[in-house]
Amino acid sequence: xxxxxxxxxxxxxxxxxxxxxxxxxxxxxxxxxxxxxxxxxxxxxxxxxxxxxxxxxxxxxxxxxxxxxxxxxxxxxxxxxxxxxxxxxxxxxxxxxxxxxxxxxxxxxxxxxxxxxxxxxxxxxxxxxxxxxxxxxxxxxxxxxxxxxxxxxxxxxxxxxxxxxxxxxxxxxxxxxxxxx
Amino acid sequence: xxxxxxxxxxxxxxxxxxxxxxxxxxxxxxxxxxxxxxxxxxxxxxxxxxxxxxxxxxxxxxxxxxxxxxxxxxxxxxxxxxxxxxxxxxxxxxxxxxxxxxxxxxxx
Numbered sequence: 001x002x003x004x005x006x007x008x009x010x011x012x013x014x015x016x017x018x019x020x021x022x023x024x025x026x027x028x029x030x031x032x033x034x035x036x037x038x039x040x041x042x043x044x045x046x047x048x049x050x051x052x053x054x055x056x057x058x059x060x061x062x063x064x065x066x067x068x069x070x071x072x073x074x075x076x077x078x079x080x081x082x083x084x085x086x087x088x089x090x091x092x093x094x095x096x097x098x099x100x101x102x103x104x105x106x107x108x109x110x111x112x113x114x115x116x117x118x119x120x121x122x123x124x125x126x127x128x129x130x131x132x133x134x135x136x137x138x139x140x141x142x143x144x145x146x147x148x149x150x151x152x153x154x155x156x157x158x159x160x161x162x163x164x165x166x167x168x169x170x171x172x173x174x175x176x177x178x179x180x181x
Numbered sequence: 182x183x184x185x186x187x188x189x190x191x192x193x194x195x196x197x198x199x200x201x202x203x204x205x206x207x208x209x210x211x212x213x214x215x216x217x218x219x220x221x222x223x224x225x226x227x228x229x230x231x232x233x234x235x236x237x238x239x240x241x242x243x244x245x246x247x248x249x250x251x252x253x254x255x256x257x258x259x260x261x262x263x264x265x266x267x268x269x270x271x272x273x274x275x276x277x278x279x280x281x282x283x284x285x286x287x288x289x
Binding site for chain 2: 019022023026027030031034035038039044048051052053055056059060113114117136137167168171172
């Protein structure tokens with residue numbers, strides 16, 4: 001049985017009320033959802049908290065899943081909408097985090113690279129960041145990412161190309177803001 | 182020096198969550214149980230309030246008959262409670278066997 005058939009069977013069983021099937025869905029897709037939310041920015045524990053809320057929302061919305069997209073892209077879509085809602089509510093915290101990133105971690109090396117990447121990701125618009133995070137870091141196809149983010153396929157492709165260029169620029173020796181000497 | 186493309190992949194992999202995380206799964210299950218409990222409590226509280234309102238409204242019309250049928254109602258109530266307890270207990274026992282969704286888990 002391939003992964004998509006297994007997902008379909010699990011969703012069907014979860015709809016019929018099987019908690020074991022839903023647990024299995026969580027176990028199979030937690031890595032994708034948590035990784036996606038962590039790359040969108042912010043604290044890892046906040047991202048994990050939001051990932052848990054994503055699965056609770058998915059549990060409540062099981063009836064609405066039509067199977068037109070993969071389960072992981074449906075879950076990432078829910079996660080993305082939750083992140084957008086949270087972002088609107090937490091703009092002030094984001095500004096504070098950005099100020100912290102500006103002043104912290106002047107050590108160069110890996111810490112500096114991570115900071116450069118975090119900064120470059122934070123500088124991308126949220127939809128571009130999401131597209132990059134799904135397609136480059138999590139091996140989603142462009143079509144899957146388009147379904148998850150509810151964006152046209154062409155928009156996702158251009159977001160990925162532009163975002164990738166900006167991130168590579170930030171990580172190139174002359175692009176980062178840290179002294180790597 | 183590593184090229185930026187490889188470096189990007191390396192940096193992303195540093196923040197990857199583990200492929201299997203029973204603690205996270207358990208936390209999600211706990212949240213779902215909490216929501217389920219809350220919705221059950223709210224639903225039953227609403228039903229109880231509605232039943233109370235009906236009883237209060239109907240009391241003047243049925244009080245005389247109810248008092249006369251008191252002993253019979255007490256027996257019927259006790260029997261009903263016993264049947265309900267057995268039903269609830271059976272519901273929690275896996276008499277039909279557990280669904281096996283753990284198969285193929287190694288292939289995830």
